[in-house]
Amino acid sequence: MPGENLTRSEAAARAGAVSADSYRVQLDLRGDTTFSSITTLKFSASADQTFVDLIGSVNSILLNGEPVDLSAHADSRIHLTGLKAENELVVDATCSFMNTGEGMHKFVDPVDGETYLYTQFEVADARRVFAVFEQPDLKAEYTFEVTAPSHWKVFSNSPTPEPTPVDDTSSLWEFTPTEKISSYLTAIVAGPYEGSESSLTSSDGRTIPLGVYCRASLAEHLDADEVINITKAGFGFFENEYGHPYPFRKYDQIFVPEFNAGAMENAGAVTITESYVFRSRATGAMIERRAITILHELAHMWFGDLVTMRWWNDLWLNESFAEFMSHLAADEATRWDQAWQTFLSSEKSWAMEADQLASTHPVVSSVTDLEEVWANFDGITYGKGASVLKQLVAYVGRTEFMTGLSEYFSKHSWGNTELSDLLVELEKASDRDLSEWSTLWLEESGVTLARPVITAQGDTMTELVIRQELGNAPRLRPHRMGVGLYDVVDNRLVLRKRVELDVAGEETVVTELAGEKIADIVLLNDGDLAYTKIRLDERSLETAIKHIDTFDDQLARTLLLSAAWDMCRDAELSATSFTELGLRAIETENHPTALRVLLMSVSLAATIYSSPDNRENLIVKVADELFAIADRAEPGSEIQFQVALEAARRAKSDGQLDRLENWLEGKDLPNGFELDTDGRWTVLQGLSAGGRIDEARIEAELAKDSTATGMESAWRARASIPTPEAKEAAFSALIEGGLPNMQQRSALFGFQAGDASVLAPFFPRYLDALSGVWEKQTYEMAQQLATRMFTPSIIGMGTDVEAGLNAWLEEHPDAAPALRRIIIEHGDATRRALAAQTVDSAHNS
The missing domain is CATH 1.20.930 (Transcription Elongation Factor S-II; Chain A)
Known part of the structure; x- marks a missing residue:
């Protein structure tokens, strides 16, 4: 990667020296390993020199009609001198197709031999496809002209035109200029994609075409109607909340192969991982995650695409905002009305774990160069930022927050901003000074801890104090916090009383609860208002371990489980005790994402945090209980489905592995549990990690499922075989490189398995x-x-x-x-x- 970095100071200097006007990008995508890229860039300049970014081979360079020596292209940059006030640069280049999910990714479908292409440019990979000022604050209009096989579909940010034949097998797609957008938001997606189309009427009366597409061999599994329904719900919600119509001319969503992330917010042409096209039964957690991802990318059309950060230090503004708004939209505009429980289980827990690392950073961080940007695509940028935005909305008021946003969009449409630009509008709308809030929550890293300290006389609580500890934060922070008292009544954990108060400083006395009978569970941050770690007192923890499966309040139950998991990670609760708590909770967990996270936590506790002397026994015990829960669960239920697959992953003993062998033969399955294609691979991978199958058996299964997903699953199974020879083969293949990105990822997961x-x-x-x-x-x-x-x-x-x-x-x-x-x-x-x-x-x- 040497020479491909870009510093913030370099970007600022270039933005001060040039202003991009327009790009005309001509791509010929008919090649095998490379493609032709001709870029015509018009820009103004106030300096004599600058540079343009390009990763590829340059055939010719013309600046204002004069040839430029090819030596000007070095270290992924084309250095230009002798600039005029107005300039035209023409770069004829040859660029490479990638198999890493970066730049122009090329995938050949093993099912039918068809080729599928898509671009992925965030953070700085547009330069792998055309010559460009590769930074977000040099926005421009882009006109793409694409030559490709005639039977393909070609998508970009602008509406897809009718192609013009070039020869007997090829055609040319000439797109109209895009709106003024950043280079990382441009996109080309090409191949024989199939799908469905619809439309909606935006708040300003325009008809917005909608499209949902995927590979031809997956088209039978594409539930396009569901995707379109979620999209329409999101459009209505966002246009109403923002007070600003959808800014682009159409909205395509293309599910693409071998995609590294969940999705990418290319303006009007969103790319989404095809893992969300379900060829086998998907968990409820995955189905919900798809819905939230769809809403996340749609939220970006305003926040990120219409108005874009000036530099990557405000990446959090894009991602945290979209994360907050996607959960809000899911909760209020779709059938996923427990989205904030999902957020607590997944995004917020991810954020708090990242925020406790030595590598933690403020939500708003300096980000001096591109390499640092990549590292900051983390739980802090997404989850913590969204958590504090949720607090900010409560602080300034929902109506005031959305009013400020509407003004922000109106004032900065098609431009670039910094955090201060947003805060100004929110302060104006709410009449609140946000400088201290920004310092505490955005500019300082780390997470504090809140612990209940109970003084009692007999069975009466004479005083309840919330004691704050620094954790790894530089100072204590104020919180708005709920405190709930829960009792076991008729074998149910029910809420007796809940109060809400401001918590500040080292100690806050909860005066409203003095004189109350001691509760079976005292739950700090009940309602999940605050971004802080919490602890459970000894009685609450004992009650939870025995009665977690009797909680009436699902959000409170998730909060308690999250606290217990954090105590386990902080070595305040043994892994053995946590697995006991977790296994009891699993059987009655009816929230799909909370169940998924809980299964992962129990697994980590048993395999990583347990005592080495007791680990083998604990792993077998956990797997035994998972098999038993799957057998007891309602036939065909979500709990049975997720738990049975997790049991297959954790099988260790001879008896457990024997049962997996039977599952492959259609025998001894939990009543109502069906083993479909992806489920078979999960079982095979479990058997592989347990040393029960060899590579020949894996190849036989691959012959039955010779799809891209089958090839990835086979890599995981091969790399899971717990022999030195199998691990050596996987290690060598991985270190030498050359595997496509998703096969590499699968092989890495398999490599981790074993003794x-x-x-x-x-x-x-x-x-x-x-x-x-x-x-x-x-x-x-x-x-x-x-x-x-x-x-x-x-x-x-x-x-x-x-x-x-x-x-x-x-x-x-x-x-x-x-x-x-x-x-x-x-x-x-x-x-x-x-x-x-x-x-x-x-x-x-």
Whole structure:
């Protein structure tokens, strides 16, 4: 990746020297490994020189009609001198198709041999497709002309034109100019995509065409009507809340193969991972996540696309805003009316875990260069930012918040902004000074902790104090917080009393609860108003472990489980105790996302945070109970479906693996549980990790499912085989590179599976390979490897993981900051696991 970085200071200097007017981009996509790209860029300049970004091979350069020596293209930049007030640059280049999900990604469908292309440009990969000023604040109009096979469909930001034949097999699509947008929001999607079309009327009376598409071989599984219904609900909600009509001329959503993220907010041409096209039964959590993702990208059309951050330090403004608004829309405008429970289970917990790492950063961070941008696509940018926006809405008022937004959109349409531009409008609408709020929540990192301190006389609570601790925050923060008292009544946990108050400083006395009978559970932050860690007192924790399955209030139950999981991660609750609590909760968890997160947490507690001496027994116990829950569950229910698949992933003992073998034969399945195509792969992967099947059996299954998903699943199964030979083959394939992005990701998940004794020898080799991987591979592929080839199961199992990580950091002081950050985070995870293992060992001694 050398030479492809861009610093904030360079971007600011270039923005001060040039102003982009328009691009005409001519692409010929008929090549095998490369494609022709001719860019005509018109721009004004107030300086003599600048540079244009391009990753590719340059054939010719013309500046104002004069040829420029090809040596001007070096290190992914075309250096230009002798600029005039108005300039025209023409760059004829040859660029490469990618298989990493960056730039122009090319995928050949193994089912029918058809080719599918799509672009992914965030953060800075438009330069892999055409010559460009690659920064968000040099907006321009883009006119794309695309030559491709005639039987393809071609999508871009502008409405799709009728193609003109070029020859017997090819056609030309000439798109009209886009609105004024940033380069990372442009898009080309091409191939024989199939789908459905609809339309809606926007708030200003325009007819907005809608399209939903996917690969031809998946079209039978595309529930386009559901996607369109969610989209229409989102349009109505956002236009009403923002007081501003949809800004673009059409809205296509294309489900594309081998996509690295959930989706991308290309203006009017959203790309979405085809994992959301369900060829097998999907969990309720996945179905809900798709809905929220659809709404998230739609929210971006206003916040991010119409009005765009000036530089990537305000990335959070894009992502946090879309995250907040997507959950708000889901909760109020769709059938997913428990979206804030989803947010607590998933996004907020992700945020708080990221905010406790040594690599934590403020929501608004400096972001000095592009490499730092990639590293900040994290739980803080998404989840914490959305959490504090939720608080901000409560602070300034919902109506005032939306009024400020409407004015913000009107004032800054098609422009670039900074945080201050938004705060000005919110202050004006609400008549509140937000400077202190911004400092506390956006400019300082870390998360505080709130702990209940109860003084009692007999069975009466004489005083309840909320004690705040710094955690890893620089200072205590004020909170609006609910406190709930819950009792076991007729074997149900029911709310007796709830109060809401302001919490500030080290100690806050909850005067309203003095004299109350001691509750079975005292729950701080009841209602989930505050962004803070919470703790449970001893009685509350004991009650929860015995009665978590009897909670009437689902949000309170999720909050309690989140608190218990945080206590386990902080070595205040043993992994054994947490698994007991979690397993009891699983059987009655009716919220799909909360169930998914709970299953993951129980798994991590058993496999990473448990005492090494007791781990084998705990893993078998957890899997036994998962099989039993699946057997007891309502036939065909969501709980049965998720738990049965998790049991397959966690199978360890001979008896458990024997049962999985039977499942593949259609025998001994839980009543009502059906093993479909993807379910079979999950079972095969479990058997593979358990050492029950070999590569020949995997290849036989692949022959039955020779799809892209089948190929990815087969890689995971192969890499899961717990033998030195299988791990060596996976390790070599991964380090050498060349696998498509999704196959690499699947192989990495498989590589992590298996006994520590088999994986331990690869740890020093992983560390040795990191620098080379980072230098040779693209950012997406390198960070995948650096993150997922680390195997947490070896922590505490005889390998001094922490020493190895520390030594690497000492020996590589000049490594890329993003890579160092990954290793630092592995160190955090290691220390946390070791502390938790010590507590679990004491619990079981």
